[in-house]
Amino acid sequence: MSTIEMVDYGQLPAVRIRGTDGAQAIVTLYGAHLVSWQGADGAERLFCSAASKLDGSRAIRGGVPVIFPQFAERGTGMRHGFARVATWRLADSGAHDGAAFAVFMLEDGDLAPALAQAWPHGFALALRVEVNGAALALTLEVRNTGADAFAFSAALHTYFSVSHLARVRIGGVQEGELHIDDNFDHIYRGIDGAMTLADGATTLHLAQDGFGDAVVWNPGALDAAALNDMEDAEYQRFVCIEPALIAPLTLAAGAAWRGAHTIRIDA
Numbered sequence: 001m002s003t004i005e006m007v008d009y010g011q012l013p014a015v016r017i018r019g020t021d022g023a024q025a026i027v028t029l030y031g032a033h034l035v036s037w038q039g040a041d042g043a044e045r046l047f048c049s050a051a052s053k054l055d056g057s058r059a060i061r062g063g064v065p066v067i068f069p070q071f072a073e074r075g076t077g078m079r080h081g082f083a084r085v086a087t088w089r090l091a092d093s094g095a096h097d098g099a100a101f102a103v104f105m106l107e108d109g110d111l112a113p114a115l116a117q118a119w120p121h122g123f124a125l126a127l128r129v130e131v132n133g134a135a136l137a138l139t140l141e142v143r144n145t146g147a148d149a150f151a152f153s154a155a156l157h158t159y160f161s162v163s164h165l166a167r168v169r170i171g172g173v174q175e176g177e178l179h180i181d182d183n184f185d186h187i188y189r190g191i192d193g194a195m196t197l198a199d200g201a202t203t204l205h206l207a208q209d210g211f212g213d214a215v216v217w218n219p220g221a222l223d224a225a226a227l228n229d230m231e232d233a234e235y236q237r238f239v240c241i242e243p244a245l246i247a248p249l250t251l252a253a254g255a256a257w258r259g260a261h262t263i264r265i266d267a
């Protein structure tokens with residue numbers, strides 16, 4: 001039986017989405033942050049730092065932060081936007097053909113006054129998270145509910161758990177495979193095909209739609225040591241591959257944009 005239930009993740013209220021075959025995901029309402037995903041085989045596929053705050057005082061270090069409306073420091077607003085530090089609502093959930101899903105929403109009226117003043121636009125974000133056997137499907141919808149156009153960037157900043165950074169091979173972002181052994185931060189533009197993340201005998205197949213770019217990031221030893229929400233050696237345990245819309249897109253009043261990210265485990 002598939003189930004949707006409220007659980008605690010650290011000190012944060014969260015929703016656990018479980019499919020009939022045991023595949024499951026946990027999403028905190030803080031940030032609509034996917035913090036855990038296991039396929040039907042029960043193996044955790046996402047990294048979350050042991051040093052991450054889980055009390056709503058700062059963005060969670062790991063999982064899938066929703067980046068909106070600004071990417072990194074490319075703008076005058078909050079670094080990587082406010083969506084990852086705002087509290088979303090569970091808007092819908094359900095099941096079909098063994099899959100289970102939940103939809104989380106954030107609208108301008110949900111924002112704390114300081115955030116709403118800093119970005120004074122009418123908007124509705126919906127993040128749909130679906131687990132289905134060996135697959136995870138994330139869809140982010142951005143709607144302009146205001147009277148004026150606004151421009152935004154967005155990303156699903158996915159932290160994949162890996163056995164060791166040195167064993168990882170990323171395919172589909174450049175000619176040949178990408179191998180990272182320390183600090184790496186690169187935006188790949190115009191991603192039009194599938195990507196792969198190979199780690200030993202396991203390959204994850206990544207596909208994105210709507211997001212034209214992909215960011216590959218790892219802080220490496222030095223930057224990880226400088227982050228106070230990451231253990232020094234943890235940089236070896238993850239790689240971020242982030243479907244992204246980097247150049248701001250202008251959305252007319254009443255218009256909507258959708259970006260999708262699907263991941264399939266091929267063990």
Ligand SMILES: O=P(O)(O)OC[C@H]1O[C@@H](O)[C@H](O)[C@@H](O)[C@@H]1O
Nearest residue numbers: 072079080157185186215217242
């Ligand atoms: O520490 P933050 O705000 O979560 O950002 C982490 C990283 O996020 C990546 O998306 C950026 O490309 C990096 O430059 C950045 O360091």
